[in-house]
Amino acid sequence: xxxxxxxxxxxxxxxxxxxxxxxxxxxxxxxxxxxxxxxxxxxxxxxxxxxxxxxxxxxxxxxxxxxxxxxxxxxxxxxxxxxxxxxxxxxxxxxxxxxxxxxxxxxxxxxxxxxxxxxxxxxxxxxxxxxxxxxxxxxxxxxxxxxxxxxxxxxxxxxxxxxxxxxxxxxxxxxxxxxx
Amino acid sequence: xxxxxxxxxxxxxxxxxxxxxxxxxxxxxxxxxxxxxxxxxxxxxxxxxxxxxxxxxxxxxxxxxxxxxxxxxxxxxxxxxxxxxxxxxxxxxxxxxxxxxxxxxxxxxxxxxxxxxxxxxxxxxxxxxxxxxxxxxxxxxxxxxxxxxxxxxxxxxxxxxxxxxxxxxxxxxxxxxxxxxxxxxxxxxxxxxxxxxxxxxxxxxxxxxxxxxxxxxxxxxxxxxxxxxxxxxxxxxxxxxxxxxxxxxxxxxxxxxxxxxxxxxxxxxxx
Numbered sequence: 001x002x003x004x005x006x007x008x009x010x011x012x013x014x015x016x017x018x019x020x021x022x023x024x025x026x027x028x029x030x031x032x033x034x035x036x037x038x039x040x041x042x043x044x045x046x047x048x049x050x051x052x053x054x055x056x057x058x059x060x061x062x063x064x065x066x067x068x069x070x071x072x073x074x075x076x077x078x079x080x081x082x083x084x085x086x087x088x089x090x091x092x093x094x095x096x097x098x099x100x101x102x103x104x105x106x107x108x109x110x111x112x113x114x115x116x117x118x119x120x121x122x123x124x125x126x127x128x129x130x131x132x133x134x135x136x137x138x139x140x141x142x143x144x145x146x147x148x149x150x151x152x153x154x155x156x157x158x159x160x161x162x163x164x165x166x167x168x169x170x171x172x173x174x175x176x177x178x179x180x
Numbered sequence: 181x182x183x184x185x186x187x188x189x190x191x192x193x194x195x196x197x198x199x200x201x202x203x204x205x206x207x208x209x210x211x212x213x214x215x216x217x218x219x220x221x222x223x224x225x226x227x228x229x230x231x232x233x234x235x236x237x238x239x240x241x242x243x244x245x246x247x248x249x250x251x252x253x254x255x256x257x258x259x260x261x262x263x264x265x266x267x268x269x270x271x272x273x274x275x276x277x278x279x280x281x282x283x284x285x286x287x288x289x290x291x292x293x294x295x296x297x298x299x300x301x302x303x304x305x306x307x308x309x310x311x312x313x314x315x316x317x318x319x320x321x322x323x324x325x326x327x328x329x330x331x332x333x334x335x336x337x338x339x340x341x342x343x344x345x346x347x348x349x350x351x352x353x354x355x356x357x358x359x360x361x362x363x364x365x366x367x368x369x370x371x372x373x374x375x376x377x378x379x380x381x382x383x384x385x386x387x388x389x390x391x392x393x394x395x396x397x398x399x400x401x402x403x404x405x406x407x408x409x410x411x412x413x414x415x416x417x418x419x420x421x422x423x424x425x426x427x428x429x430x431x432x433x434x435x436x437x438x439x440x441x442x443x444x445x446x447x448x449x450x451x
Contacts, residue, residue: 003229010221082234090230093241094248123234125241163248 022069
């Protein structure tokens with residue numbers, strides 16, 4: 001059982017690596033494509049995983065940002081993410097993790113309530129976005145946001161650290177949901 | 181970077197030396213930074229890992245956040261911003277890069293606008309062609325319209341007129357024929373009395389000379405009826421042969437005036 005740690009390797013030259021974790025392969029692939037389409041100065045690497053832990057025998061670059069994608073239409077999606085969270089080092093949550101809820105647009109298909117995901121994100125003090133990844137325009141916008149975040153997490157933006165961004169995001173966040 | 185630098189000043193050898201010096205300096209600086217990073221990385225790898233459970237996550241994360249933010253803050257306080265040495269060639273290199281970037285962007289804008297222009301030109305041409313076609317259609321329709329209009333006019337005025345004319349002529353001819361046939365009939369079957377009737381010959385010998393034919397009597401009656409419709413009665417004169425008057429009255433062709441027996445009129449067949 002390997003635990004994923006931030007800054008465990010020296011960075012590659014001008015590269016930023018993101019890890020997308022989620023049980024919906026197709027959606028992750030589409031999101032990854034959209035992110036790679038984004039125009040930016042750094043070289044982007046996108047890794048996809050169904051769940052953590054990652055296999056330990058593979059040589060992979062330093063991971064700068066983990067995005068947990070939760071599909072609100074499936075109970076297992078949340079379960080996978082919750083289990084995966086146990087394989088992430090605590091220092092990763094200092095701005096290098098974010099949650100992405102998808103499918104909130106089609107409310108009658110939702111099995112998970114938004115508040116459930118909101119609570120999870122609040123527990124791990126990490127930002128949460130909602131975005132319907134099936135809609136191309138929304139996905140492109142989300143990809144743009146994630147790329148910006150990734151560049152900050154990878155240290156390619158001068159003067160802003162991941163923790164810095166996290167504290168900035170927190171101020172605009174809605175107050176934590178009441179205990180159910 | 182070095183390539184662009186040498187492109188910039190290919191002739192001056194002294195500049196090249198200076199450039200290589202600055203380049204070496206920069207590379208040295210980078211090497212030092214990389215060494216620092218490696219040291220830090222070593223230190224980092226020594227720290228243990230810690231995973232979270234749902235229950236302790238919030239508290240420990242908040243504590244960590246406070247620690248890290250405090251550390252970051254003190255780091256910002258301590259740090260004095262360093263900038264790369266602003267020597268001439270560094271500035272030139274940076275400026276060149278910036279200009280090249282700008283040029284690239286501007287070229288892109290130019291090509292975009294050119295392609296847009298071309299597209300607009302094509303659109304214009306297409307629209308023009310379309311307009312021409314429409315105008316041609318309009319023209320041909322107009323000519324067609326005017327032709328039809330002319331046809332209509334000739335049809336309505338001349339043709340109908342001539343048709344009516346021929347019809348009228350036919351009818352006139354038919355009328356003439358009818359009249360002459362009727363006249364012949366009257367002449368053949370209702371001649372003026374001659375000297376066959378001896379009794380009357382003596383009595384009315386004087387007046388027989390002035391007698392008129394049945395044909396003429398009918399004509400007088402008809403003319404009277406149509407010329408003076410409000411008073412169609414005709415005075416019976418001596419020139420009317422009485423048997424013929426009797427014939428007309430008996431057959432209901434003529435009517436006597438209800439108060440004046442000396443006058444009679446034609447039955448109004450036409451009403």
